[in-house]
Amino acid sequence: MSLTPDDGADALALVHELRVVIGRLKRRLREQAYLGELTWSQVAVLGHLDREGPATVTALARAEGMRPQSMGATVAVLEAAGLVSGAPDPRDGRQTILSLTESCRDLIKAGRAVREDWLLREIQTKLSAEEIGQLAAAVALLKRLGSS
Structure with missing residues (x-):
């Protein structure tokens, strides 16, 4: 995914996905x-x-x-x-x-x-x-x- 400063929707989607992935990884680490x-x-x-x-x-x-x-x-x-x-x-x-x-x-x-x-x-x-x-x-x- 290539983002430009004007690409707000893609940036927002990336932010959401990153937050979800980091949260999932944190939970998996906690489980250990x-x-x-x-x-x-x-x-x-x-x-x-x-x-x-x-x-x-x-x-x-x-x-x-x-x-x-x-x-x-x-x-x-x-x-x-x-x-x-x-x-x-x-x-x-x-x-x-x-x-x-x-x-x-x-x-x-x-x-x-x-x-x-x-x-x-x-x-x-x-x-x-x-x-x-x-x-x-x-x-x-x-x-x-x-x-x-």
Whole structure:
């Protein structure tokens, strides 16, 4: 599909198709990781702490678009499961800085490895060498879109 700036209908169709395909791929990747009894909001908090580092309940609530009280309940479950731990904020003793436990980091690492192994097998078994090259080029374009 070749698009020009004036080709709004084709661009809109491409946007729709891309959103659907990315959503489907995300779901397939999620299926590969066992989350146990964790909810998606709990997984989102763990992902935030993994990507952004330690944070307070207030900062997590803001980042995830939740009320601090709701985030406090989410964090309490994660603490009880041994996935996050809290330490007093050295700058403000009233605040607690939350971070991932080592066992949680290990679980995240293992989950990533399972998903990457699945994706590697899918690429190797379903795509030709030429298609793998096209996929690499598409990934470069998606990176550019994601960084803007």
